[in-house]
Amino acid sequence: MKNIKLAKINAARRALDFIKDGMVIGLGSGSTVNIFIKELSNFVKEKQYIVSVVPSSYDVEILAIKYGLRISTLNENPMPDIAVDGADVVDPELNLLKGGGGALTREKIVDYSSKKLIIIVDESKLKESIFVKPVPVETLPFSWRSVVEKILASYDCSIELRMCGKGKVGPVVTDNGNFILDVYFKDKQHLPSEVNVNLKLIPGVVETGIFSNKFVDAVIVGYENKVEILTR
Structure with missing residues (x-):
């Protein structure tokens, strides 16, 4: 090992x-x-x-x-x-x-x-693609459900609201006071720069984990x- x-x-x-x-x-x-x-x-x-x-x-x-x-x-x-x-x-x-x-x-x-x-x-x-793992998307708590629907309308994917583990119940809250959506893309061949731009155009999205x-x-x-x- x-x-x-x-x-x-x-x-x-x-x-x-x-x-x-x-x-x-x-x-x-x-x-x-x-x-x-x-x-x-x-x-x-x-x-x-x-x-x-x-x-x-x-x-x-x-x-x-x-x-x-x-x-x-x-x-x-x-x-x-x-x-x-x-x-x-x-x-x-x-x-x-x-x-x-x-x-x-x-x-x-x-x-x-x-x-x-x-x-x-x-x-x-x-890895061969960054999409082998879910893409984290930081969103305003005010509009996270709206963001989910807009992403689902644009991509073949599944989305989970990241939840806390030991020590706290409820969703993960970032240092900025926001929620995180984990987006699982079915297609692993997307162009990272395009996905990043498209996600950030959605009102309520603060940032993505694509660098x-x-x-x-x-x-x-x-x-x-x-x-x-x-x-x-």
Whole structure:
């Protein structure tokens, strides 16, 4: 069985090669980014670097504080020097699917605002299509049923309102106070950019988990015993 945890550690550590003294670093979210945060903390202490981080979620902010990293915001630093984020799926063109943890909107804002975007994943995230998993769509609670009907009228798909698990009943509520719809597309060959645009034209849709490859500078893929860097 493949050691996925080791693969994630390898990807996270390789991302440290992109970190320089004085940087403002955007932080995405997910299990591999959580590893990166710990590694980053050790790295900057060892190098005696002064860096600041811009978290994309409350969860990541809490973890960054735990490891002693300096917290900043996009309002203080509107264009971070670099963003390091994970992904749920990476396709051959380096389009990404994100949002499994519910932070897609803030992740996209931080990632797209940064001067450079580095994605860190383990090898299991490489797929032929981002549509092998459901596409998260953040929606206003006020209009989620309307959004569902409009998506169903446009695509052959099924849709689920994401519900909470242990610790809370009812739907998942994002850091922005919104709901998340998980859209399961029957056709896996859709063009990601077109689906993203079409979904965002629906009133009530805040953001989608489809991230365009044009903002991705590199994808660091971790394996048990090596690291591969993919670029467009």
